[in-house]
Amino acid sequence: MLTTIIYRSHICKDISLHSLKDMVAAANLKNDHADVTGILLFNGTHFFQLLEGPEESVLSIYHHICQDKRHYNVVELLYDYAPARRFGKTGMELFDLREHDREEVLQTVLDKGTSKYQLIYNDRALQFFRTFVEATEKENYFEIPPAESWDFIPDDNARSTTAVVVDNAADCSFAFQPMIDPFAQKIISVEALLRTPCGNSPAAYFEGLTGKARYQADLDSKKIAFAMASALKLGEFSFSVNLLPMTLVMIPDAVNFLLREIQINGLVPEQITVEFTESEVISRIDDFTSSIRQLKAAGFSVAIDHFGAGFAGLSLLTQFQPDRIKINRELIKDVHKSGPRQAIIQAVIKCCASLEIAVSAVGVEKPEEWMWLESAGISQFQGHLFAIPCLSGISAVAWPEKKADL
Numbered sequence: 143m144l145t146t147i148i149y150r151s152h153i154c155k156d157i158s159l160h161s162l163k164d165m166v167a168a169a170n171l172k173n174d175h176a177d178v179t180g181i182l183l184f185n186g187t188h189f190f191q192l193l194e195g196p197e198e199s200v201l202s203i204y205h206h207i208c209q210d211k212r213h214y215n216v217v218e219l220l221y222d223y224a225p226a227r228r229f230g231k232t233g234m235e236l237f238d239l240r241e242h243d244r245e246e247v248l249q250t251v252l253d254k255g256t257s258k259y260q261l262i263y264n265d266r267a268l269q270f271f272r273t274f275v276e277a278t279e280k281e282n283y284f285e286i287p288p289a290e291s292w293d294f295i296p297d298d299n300a301r302s303t304t305a306v307v308v309d310n311a312a313d314c315s316f317a318f319q320p321m322i323d324p325f326a327q328k329i330i331s332v333e334a335l336l337r338t339p340c341g342n343s344p345a346a347y348f349e350g351l352t353g354k355a356r357y358q359a360d361l362d363s364k365k366i367a368f369a370m371a372s373a374l375k376l377g378e379f380s381f382s383v384n385l386l387p388m389t390l391v392m393i394p395d396a397v398n399f400l401l402r403e404i405q406i407n408g409l410v411p412e413q414i415t416v417e418f419t420e421s422e423v424i425s426r427i428d429d430f431t432s433s434i435r436q437l438k439a440a441g442f443s444v445a446i447d448h449f450g451a452g453f454a455g456l457s458l459l460t461q462f463q464p465d466r467i468k469i470n471r472e473l474i475k476d477v478h479k480s481g482p483r484q485a486i487i488q489a490v491i492k493c494c495a496s497l498e499i500a501v502s503a504v505g506v507e508k509p510e511e512w513m514w515l516e517s518a519g520i521s522q523f524q525g526h527l528f529a530i531p532c533l534s535g536i537s538a539v540a541w542p543e544k545k546a547d548l
């Protein structure tokens with residue numbers, strides 16, 4: 143199927159225009175062979191390229207382009223299918239926007255197109271063109287340094303409850319994972335993640351439990367979470383636990399149970415955030431919002447976890463506003479390379495700023511993901527890049543430090 147990929151990228155410092163002309167000559171031959179056409183724009187700093195042709199060939203060439211050391215921060219803007227080529231008559235031409243009058247440049251580029259498409263401005267691909275030529279999106283180009291410019295240095299603050307027997311008879315345990323502000327070198331809060339005593343997932347803990355028994359088990363597990371938090375001396379931190387939204391609905395005295403256990407362990411509700419998963423919240427939103435009022439009235443904060451993984455998205459925020467949302471790994475993954483993910487995360491950040499909702503990113507694994515998110519305005523992160531969840535303890539946090547020579 144005729145496939146179009148559009149990307150933009152940043153030229154590397156030491157690359158001359160002359161060497162680019164040679165590269166384009168070689169690219170032309172290769173594209174010709176693979177039946178790939180398109181156009182390459184250059185504005186002195188950024189490339190913008192449209193590639194079109196059979197899907198496999200376009201993907202293979204794009205894969206090579208992404209590995210090319212002559213440019214960096216390659217961000218895919220469009221991946222789409224079309225009935226006909228837009229630049230079918232041009233092999234691969236390098237079009238230097240600086241050599242043309244700004245007023246006429248768009249028309250000049252479009253004149254290179256397959257005639258049918260020359261003046262169809264509502265085509266998404268051509269809209270991307272127009273935006274690049276007119277440089278109206280530039281404030282959203284976050285130029286992040288290479289991953290190798292950072293060291294991640296573990297601190298020596300790991301702690302565990304192994305010396306402290308919390309409850310031998312407990313049928314669950316918890317892994318703890320910090321949420322950090324890497325630049326402030328500060329732990330913002332610690333999340334208690336439900337596990338079986340030998341460290342298996344929450345699904346294993348809930349296996350075989352149905353109906354009310356499932357919600358009771360969910361609530362009961364928080365007794366262990368608070369006891370372990372106390373044994374870990376987490377009293378100085380904010381601390382979060384996860385609840386199934388229906389636990390609050392199905393167990394009428396749930397909030398009082400939480401308050402009692404918190405008090406027994408020397409904690410206060412104001413330091414505790416209760417996290418709910420987006421997809422679970424939306425299925426029983428009316429019951430859920432009334433339960434949330436009880437939690438808020440008791441002093442707890444509320445967060446929506448896995449934001450962006452479910453089907454509610456931003457419209458969930460019309461129903462109720464949590465204190466924090468945690469953007470899910472599905473949106474975070476390779477955000478530095480994906481135009482659509484970048485656009486969605488920027489919309490989430492803007493929306494949450496208007497509503498004074500704190501935003502954090504979870505599941506951060508790559509330095510580039512973290513750097514892009516920092517550039518976009520997020521400062522609080524959870525993920526394997528900084529600290530893995532640790533059963534019955536907290537692992538050392540790997541704090542980023544910029545390498546001196548880069």
Ligand SMILES: Cc1cc2nc3c(=O)[nH]c(=O)nc-3n(C[C@H](O)[C@H](O)[C@H](O)COP(=O)(O)O)c2cc1C
Nearest residue numbers: 168169170172173189191203206207210212213234
């Ligand atoms: C901005 C830019 C655009 C490029 N466009 C193409 C292209 O359209 N077709 C192509 O074959 N190579 C293109 N290349 C070069 C590829 O990255 C790669 O060097 C080339 O495909 C040869 O790869 P190979 O030596 O592994 O076969 C481009 C490189 C850059 C930096």
